[in-house]
Amino acid sequence: MTKIFTHDDLIRYVYEETTTEENRLIEKSLAVDSALLEQCQELHRIKEQLDGSMMSPSEKTINTILEYSKGFNLHPVKD
Incomplete structure (x- = not known):
């Protein structure tokens, strides 16, 4: 029996x-499933784009926050 994988499983x-x-x-x-492979490859591309767009404040x-x-x-803040 072949397991069906969801989008969440691939993520x-x-x-x-x-x-x-x-x-x-x-x-x-x-x-064996080219459609599943395409979905997985697309998710890898999206992840790479998201990882590349990470920026620091x-x-x-930071000082405003x-x-x-x-x-x-809420907590002690050192000057």
């Missing part, structure tokens, strides 16, 4: 959140 696979057994089954399915943004949080006394 977990791309983000390496699947078990060794799930990896084996997904990879077996990818070898500016110093001004820290100043704002001081007003709530």
Whole structure:
């Protein structure tokens, strides 16, 4: 019996959140299902684009957030 993999299963696979057994089954399915393979490749491309677009906040943004949080006394902020 062949397992049907969902979009969520593929996302977990791309983000390496699947078990060794799930990896084996997904990879077996990818070898015989071209539509599944295309979906997986597209998810890999999207992940690469998202990873490449990660940016760090500016110093001004960080300071604004820290100043704002001081007003709530949520945690000590060192000057």
